[in-house]
Amino acid sequence: GQNIDQPTEMTATEGAIVQINCTYQTSGFNGLFWYQQHAGEAPTFLSYNVLDGLEEKGRFSSFLSRSKGYSYLLLKELQMKDSASYLCAVLNDYKLSFGAGTTVTVRA
Protein backbone atom coordinates (compact mmCIF):
# COMPACT_ATOMS: atom_id res chain seq x y z
CA GLY A 1 0.00 0.00 0.00
CA GLN A 2 0.86 3.66 -0.07
CA ASN A 3 1.27 6.03 2.85
CA ILE A 4 2.07 9.64 2.00
CA ASP A 5 2.16 12.24 4.77
CA GLN A 6 2.41 16.01 4.62
CA PRO A 7 1.37 18.77 7.03
CA THR A 8 -2.20 19.98 6.75
CA GLU A 9 -1.58 23.71 6.87
CA MET A 10 1.23 26.25 6.83
CA THR A 11 1.23 30.04 7.02
CA ALA A 12 4.00 32.37 5.87
CA THR A 13 4.60 36.02 5.11
CA GLU A 14 4.91 37.52 1.66
CA GLY A 15 8.55 37.50 0.55
CA ALA A 16 9.51 34.72 2.95
CA ILE A 17 10.49 31.08 2.33
CA VAL A 18 8.33 28.06 3.15
CA GLN A 19 9.34 24.41 3.14
CA ILE A 20 6.65 21.74 2.76
CA ASN A 21 7.77 18.29 3.86
CA CYS A 22 6.48 15.00 2.51
CA THR A 23 7.29 11.53 3.81
CA TYR A 24 6.24 8.38 2.07
CA GLN A 25 6.16 4.63 2.50
CA THR A 26 5.26 2.88 -0.72
CA SER A 27 5.62 -0.60 -2.13
CA GLY A 28 7.47 0.74 -5.16
CA PHE A 29 8.93 4.02 -6.37
CA ASN A 30 9.33 5.51 -9.83
CA GLY A 31 9.30 9.20 -8.95
CA LEU A 32 7.97 11.88 -6.61
CA PHE A 33 5.82 14.70 -7.93
CA TRP A 34 4.55 18.03 -6.62
CA TYR A 35 1.36 19.69 -7.72
CA GLN A 36 -0.24 23.05 -6.92
CA GLN A 37 -3.99 23.40 -6.54
CA HIS A 38 -5.70 26.74 -6.09
CA ALA A 39 -9.09 26.71 -4.38
CA GLY A 40 -11.82 25.62 -6.78
CA GLU A 41 -9.37 24.70 -9.54
CA ALA A 42 -7.68 21.60 -10.89
CA PRO A 43 -4.18 20.59 -9.76
CA THR A 44 -1.29 21.69 -11.95
CA PHE A 45 2.08 19.95 -12.19
CA LEU A 46 5.02 21.77 -10.53
CA SER A 47 8.04 19.47 -10.42
CA TYR A 48 9.32 15.96 -10.03
CA ASN A 49 12.31 14.07 -8.63
CA VAL A 50 13.48 10.64 -9.64
CA LEU A 51 17.00 10.70 -8.25
CA ASP A 52 18.23 12.00 -4.89
CA GLY A 53 19.02 15.67 -4.70
CA LEU A 54 17.64 19.09 -5.39
CA GLU A 55 15.77 20.18 -8.50
CA GLU A 56 15.37 23.93 -8.96
CA LYS A 57 12.73 25.59 -11.05
CA GLY A 58 12.64 29.34 -10.61
CA ARG A 59 11.25 30.20 -7.17
CA PHE A 60 10.35 26.56 -6.52
CA SER A 61 12.78 23.77 -5.61
CA SER A 62 12.13 20.16 -4.73
CA PHE A 63 14.38 17.75 -2.88
CA LEU A 64 14.33 13.97 -2.66
CA SER A 65 16.00 11.41 -0.42
CA ARG A 66 14.89 7.94 -1.51
CA SER A 67 16.65 6.16 1.34
CA LYS A 68 14.72 8.24 3.88
CA GLY A 69 11.43 8.26 1.99
CA TYR A 70 11.46 12.05 2.23
CA SER A 71 10.93 15.01 -0.02
CA TYR A 72 10.34 18.72 0.40
CA LEU A 73 9.08 21.54 -1.75
CA LEU A 74 10.72 24.90 -1.14
CA LEU A 75 8.90 28.05 -2.12
CA LYS A 76 11.06 31.17 -2.14
CA GLU A 77 10.13 34.86 -2.33
CA LEU A 78 6.54 34.04 -1.51
CA GLN A 79 3.83 35.94 -3.35
CA MET A 80 0.14 36.22 -2.51
CA LYS A 81 -0.68 34.12 -5.57
CA ASP A 82 1.24 31.21 -3.99
CA SER A 83 -1.62 30.73 -1.52
CA ALA A 84 -2.82 27.29 -2.55
CA SER A 85 -2.78 23.62 -1.67
CA TYR A 86 0.42 21.72 -2.49
CA LEU A 87 0.12 18.02 -3.21
CA CYS A 88 2.88 15.47 -2.90
CA ALA A 89 2.47 12.36 -5.08
CA VAL A 90 4.42 9.13 -5.57
CA LEU A 91 4.51 7.15 -8.81
CA ASN A 92 4.63 3.38 -8.47
CA ASP A 93 4.59 1.69 -11.89
CA TYR A 94 1.72 3.58 -13.50
CA LYS A 95 -0.18 4.41 -10.32
CA LEU A 96 0.20 7.95 -9.00
CA SER A 97 -0.89 8.25 -5.36
CA PHE A 98 -1.35 11.61 -3.66
CA GLY A 99 -0.97 12.87 -0.13
CA ALA A 100 -3.86 14.84 1.37
CA GLY A 101 -2.18 18.15 0.54
CA THR A 102 -0.75 21.10 2.45
CA THR A 103 -2.67 24.37 2.40
CA VAL A 104 -0.28 27.32 2.33
CA THR A 105 -1.60 30.73 3.27
CA VAL A 106 0.55 33.73 2.38
CA ARG A 107 -0.04 36.82 4.52
CA ALA A 108 0.83 40.37 3.51
Add this chain to the structure above:
Amino acid sequence: EAQVTQNPRYLITVTGKKLTVTCSQNMNHEYMSWYRQDPGLGLRQIYYSMNVEVTDKGDVPEGYKVSRKEKRNFPLILESPSPNQTSLYFCASSLSKFTRAGELFFGEGSRLTVL
Protein backbone atom coordinates in the same frame (compact mmCIF):
# COMPACT_ATOMS: atom_id res chain seq x y z
CA GLU B 1 -5.17 24.64 -26.97
CA ALA B 2 -4.01 21.52 -25.11
CA GLN B 3 -6.72 20.46 -22.72
CA VAL B 4 -8.63 17.76 -20.91
CA THR B 5 -12.39 18.26 -21.12
CA GLN B 6 -14.88 16.75 -18.69
CA ASN B 7 -18.66 16.77 -18.85
CA PRO B 8 -20.82 17.46 -17.01
CA ARG B 9 -19.09 19.93 -14.71
CA TYR B 10 -21.89 19.78 -12.17
CA LEU B 11 -24.50 17.09 -11.65
CA ILE B 12 -27.10 16.29 -9.02
CA THR B 13 -28.65 12.85 -9.34
CA VAL B 14 -30.49 10.27 -7.29
CA THR B 15 -29.39 6.93 -5.92
CA GLY B 16 -29.40 4.16 -8.50
CA LYS B 17 -29.68 6.28 -11.63
CA LYS B 18 -26.87 5.31 -13.97
CA LEU B 19 -24.64 8.14 -15.12
CA THR B 20 -21.55 8.67 -17.25
CA VAL B 21 -18.95 11.40 -16.88
CA THR B 22 -17.12 11.92 -20.15
CA CYS B 23 -13.45 12.82 -20.48
CA SER B 24 -11.61 13.76 -23.65
CA GLN B 25 -8.04 14.94 -24.25
CA ASN B 26 -6.52 16.48 -27.39
CA MET B 27 -2.83 15.91 -26.60
CA ASN B 28 -2.49 12.37 -28.01
CA HIS B 29 -1.64 11.11 -24.52
CA GLU B 30 -1.49 7.37 -23.95
CA TYR B 31 -2.14 7.51 -20.20
CA MET B 32 -5.45 8.59 -18.70
CA SER B 33 -6.77 8.36 -15.17
CA TRP B 34 -9.75 9.20 -12.97
CA TYR B 35 -9.47 10.58 -9.43
CA ARG B 36 -11.94 11.60 -6.81
CA GLN B 37 -11.15 14.34 -4.30
CA ASP B 38 -12.75 14.48 -0.87
CA PRO B 39 -11.96 16.85 2.02
CA GLY B 40 -9.20 15.50 4.23
CA LEU B 41 -8.57 12.52 1.95
CA GLY B 42 -6.95 14.20 -1.00
CA LEU B 43 -6.97 12.77 -4.49
CA ARG B 44 -7.62 9.05 -4.72
CA GLN B 45 -7.18 7.15 -7.95
CA ILE B 46 -10.22 5.26 -9.23
CA TYR B 47 -9.03 3.72 -12.51
CA TYR B 48 -6.28 4.34 -14.98
CA SER B 49 -5.51 3.37 -18.56
CA MET B 50 -2.11 2.99 -20.11
CA ASN B 51 -3.45 2.87 -23.65
CA VAL B 52 -6.44 1.87 -25.76
CA GLU B 53 -8.18 -1.23 -24.38
CA VAL B 54 -5.79 -1.33 -21.38
CA THR B 55 -7.31 -0.34 -18.04
CA ASP B 56 -6.51 -1.15 -14.42
CA LYS B 57 -7.90 -0.46 -10.97
CA GLY B 58 -6.62 2.33 -8.80
CA ASP B 59 -7.09 2.55 -5.05
CA VAL B 60 -10.88 3.05 -4.93
CA PRO B 61 -12.48 1.31 -7.95
CA GLU B 62 -15.60 -0.07 -6.24
CA GLY B 63 -18.81 1.20 -7.78
CA TYR B 64 -17.14 2.53 -10.93
CA LYS B 65 -16.47 1.28 -14.44
CA VAL B 66 -14.34 2.68 -17.25
CA SER B 67 -13.64 1.94 -20.87
CA ARG B 68 -10.94 3.06 -23.31
CA LYS B 69 -12.10 2.37 -26.84
CA GLU B 70 -10.37 5.39 -28.34
CA LYS B 71 -7.14 7.08 -27.32
CA ARG B 72 -8.71 10.46 -26.64
CA ASN B 73 -11.72 9.35 -24.55
CA PHE B 74 -11.93 7.76 -21.11
CA PRO B 75 -15.48 7.84 -19.69
CA LEU B 76 -16.27 7.09 -16.05
CA ILE B 77 -19.46 5.12 -15.50
CA LEU B 78 -21.43 4.90 -12.27
CA GLU B 79 -23.86 2.02 -12.84
CA SER B 80 -25.82 2.54 -9.62
CA PRO B 81 -24.66 5.70 -7.85
CA SER B 82 -24.85 5.90 -4.07
CA PRO B 83 -24.53 8.91 -1.72
CA ASN B 84 -20.94 7.92 -0.77
CA GLN B 85 -19.98 8.64 -4.37
CA THR B 86 -20.76 12.31 -3.87
CA SER B 87 -17.41 13.90 -4.65
CA LEU B 88 -15.33 16.06 -6.96
CA TYR B 89 -14.04 13.99 -9.86
CA PHE B 90 -10.99 14.76 -11.95
CA CYS B 91 -9.90 13.20 -15.20
CA ALA B 92 -6.23 13.50 -16.10
CA SER B 93 -3.88 12.47 -18.88
CA SER B 94 -0.16 12.23 -19.56
CA LEU B 95 2.45 10.64 -21.76
CA SER B 96 2.89 7.08 -20.54
CA LYS B 97 6.61 6.89 -21.03
CA PHE B 98 8.01 5.89 -17.63
CA THR B 99 8.12 8.86 -15.23
CA ARG B 100 6.23 11.06 -17.66
CA ALA B 101 3.13 9.17 -16.49
CA GLY B 102 3.32 11.26 -13.34
CA GLU B 103 3.14 14.61 -15.14
CA LEU B 104 -0.61 14.79 -15.30
CA PHE B 105 -2.77 17.33 -17.10
CA PHE B 106 -6.07 17.60 -15.24
CA GLY B 107 -9.54 18.44 -16.45
CA GLU B 108 -11.50 21.15 -14.63
CA GLY B 109 -13.36 18.66 -12.47
CA SER B 110 -16.92 17.36 -12.22
CA ARG B 111 -18.80 17.93 -9.00
CA LEU B 112 -21.25 15.10 -8.46
CA THR B 113 -23.95 14.98 -5.80
CA VAL B 114 -25.93 11.77 -5.25
CA LEU B 115 -29.11 12.18 -3.21
